[in-house]
Amino acid sequence: MSETELICAICRVLVSNHAYGKPIPRDVILNKASYPPHRGGEAKAAFEAVRTQPFVIDYGDRGIQLDNGAFDDLVQFLYDDCGWERFELELRLKHFEGWDTIEWDD
Numbered sequence: 001m002s003e004t005e006l007i008c009a010i011c012r013v014l015v016s017n018h019a020y021g022k023p024i025p026r027d028v029i030l031n032k033a034s035y036p037p038h039r040g041g042e043a044k045a046a047f048e049a050v051r052t053q054p055f056v057i058d059y060g061d062r063g064i065q066l067d068n069g070a071f072d073d074l075v076q077f078l079y080d081d082c083g084w085e086r087f088e089l090e091l092r093l094k095h096f097e098g099w100d101t102i103e104w105d106d
Contacts, residue, residue, distance in 0.1 A: 001035055006046035008082035009033040011074075014056070014066050015092055023063035053077070071096045076103065 013032045017024055026047050035043050051058045055074035057067045066074060071093060078084040079102065086104060089096075 001039060001042075003042065003046055003049070004081055006033075006035055006039065006043050007050055008078075009035050010043075010047055010050045011078060011082060014050075014064070015074075015078075018066050023057070023059040023065045025061075025063040028063070072098045072101050075099075079104070 010029055010033050012034075013029050014024065017029075017032070026044070030040070030043050030047060033043060050056055051064050053073070055067050055070040055077065056064050058064050075089055075093060075096060075098075078089060079086070090099070
């Protein structure tokens with residue numbers, strides 16, 4: 001499992017547990033993310049990488065959450081780097097209105 005795969009696993013948790021105005025603590029995210037147990041140190045490093053993404057709001061020790069104003073960056077990242085299919089993105093991010101801004105590989 002590469003660092004990108006770990007980052008994608010963390011992003012999957014953020015999308016699945018997205019709640020307005022409520023950051024999710026690191027330990028909660030890492031407990032829900034899917035990765036081999038022996039990769040815990042690498043998962044913590046991947047969490048730190050996720051916290052610097054343009055689609056994430058960092059609340060320090062309180063955790064992180066998705067930035068509702070940067071879903072175009074999130075969708076593009078999930079599509080390009082995590083291999084999410086368009087139908088899955090549209091299913092999970094129903095309230096996103098910028099589908100026409102995404103660069104699809106048609």
